[in-house]
Amino acid sequence: MQLEVRDRDGKPLPQLCDDFLDQRLPVDHSRLAQSLLRLIRSGQPAAHSVHVLREGREIGSWSLDREDLETMIAAAREPDRRKPHPQPKLRLVHLSSR
Numbered sequence: 001m002q003l004e005v006r007d008r009d010g011k012p013l014p015q016l017c018d019d020f021l022d023q024r025l026p027v028d029h030s031r032l033a034q035s036l037l038r039l040i041r042s043g044q045p046a047a048h049s050v051h052v053l054r055e056g057r058e059i060g061s062w063s064l065d066r067e068d069l070e071t072m073i074a075a076a077r078e079p080d081r082r083k084p085h086p087q088p089k090l091r092l093v094h095l096s097s098r
Contacts, residue, residue, distance in 0.1 A: 002053040029060020
């Protein structure tokens with residue numbers, strides 16, 4: 001397998017690209033790329049995306065753009081904790097006696 005790290009313009013950063021042993025494990029290669037991008041960016045802020053390739057075909061990738069999008073989606077799904085939740089309206093039910 002190959003690991004390709006690219007800058008914001010999509011150009012490979014050769015010093016960070018490498019081959020590694022493909023054990024064909026059942027993993028989410030995009031999440032692997034996400035973890036690797038976070039690790040690489042701690043020392044190489046120019047890294048913008050990580051692509052995992054098998055036999056020249058991309059099998060997983062992650063980018064800062066995707067990270068930002070995922071963060072925005074998660075924030076939109078989280079309920080706004082500042083607004084009070086509406087209280088249900090209680091209704092009185094009268095039972096008629098026979």
